Amino acid sequence: MRHGNKINHLGRKTAHRNSMLANMASSLIEHKRINTTLAKAKVLKLFVEPLVTKSKEDTTHNRRIVFSKLRNKYAVTELFKEVATKVGDRPGGYTRIIKLGNRLGDNAEMAMIEFVDYNTTYNAAKVAKKRTTRRGKKKVATEQQAAAEAPAAE
Numbered sequence: 001m002r003h004g005n006k007i008n009h010l011g012r013k014t015a016h017r018n019s020m021l022a023n024m025a026s027s028l029i030e031h032k033r034i035n036t037t038l039a040k041a042k043v044l045k046l047f048v049e050p051l052v053t054k055s056k057e058d059t060t061h062n063r064r065i066v067f068s069k070l071r072n073k074y075a076v077t078e079l080f081k082e083v084a085t086k087v088g089d090r091p092g093g094y095t096r097i098i099k100l101g102n103r104l105g106d107n108a109e110m111a112m113i114e115f116v117d118y119n120t121t122y123n124a125a126k127v128a129k130k131r132t133t134r135r136g137k138k139k140v141a142t143e144q145q146a147a148a149e150a151p152a153a154e
Contacts, residue, residue: 007043008039008042008043010039010040010043020040021043021044021047022069022070022071022072024036024040024044024047025044025047025048025051025069025070025075026070026072026074026075028044028048028095028113028114028115029048029070029075029078029079029083030074030075030078032114032115032118033112033113033114033115033118033119034112034113034114035100035110035111035112036110036111036113037103037108037109037110037111038097038099038108038109038110038111039109041097041111041112041113042097044095044113045095045097045113047069048094048095049092049093049094049095051066051069051070051079052079052083052084052087052094053092053094054066055079055080055083055084056084056087056088058080058084063076063080066079066080083115086115086117086118087115087116087117090116090117093116094115094116094117095113095114095115095116096113096114096115096116096119097111097112097113098111098112098113098114099111100112
């Protein structure tokens with residue numbers, strides 16, 4: 001029975017699962033998004049989000065903790081330099097899982113996992129949106145006309 005065991009073992013022994021998650025997390029940090037099965041994406045999300053939280057505070061202790069999980073110094077460097085600066089103000093929820101459908105060979109559910117702040121499709125609309133009000137422009141225009149007429153009247 002599996003009373004209270006909430007981790008998905010993915011049909012692998014502990015060492016294999018830890019190595020696979022470390023490799024997938026390194027690929028996610030390097031490429032900012034990867035395609036995998038839905039079950040692996042859900043487990044990877046639980047694996048990588050605490051590491052991103054640790055990377056917000058750049059201390060030697062946190063770097064060593066993250067390196068013990070990832071075992072890839074280039075991924076650790078990129079996580080602490082690039083990813084941490086982008087997600088510094090976000091309180092959590094650093095990754096997003098998008099379902100892609102089923103794989104042709106074995107009909108497995110596929111998903112894409114990505115960092116939320118690196119998706120340009122969703123974030124472009126928020127950045128490019130400008131607020132314009134006609135009322136403010138008319139007010140400025142009338143003030144300029146009044147200023148131009150005032151010296152002419154004197």
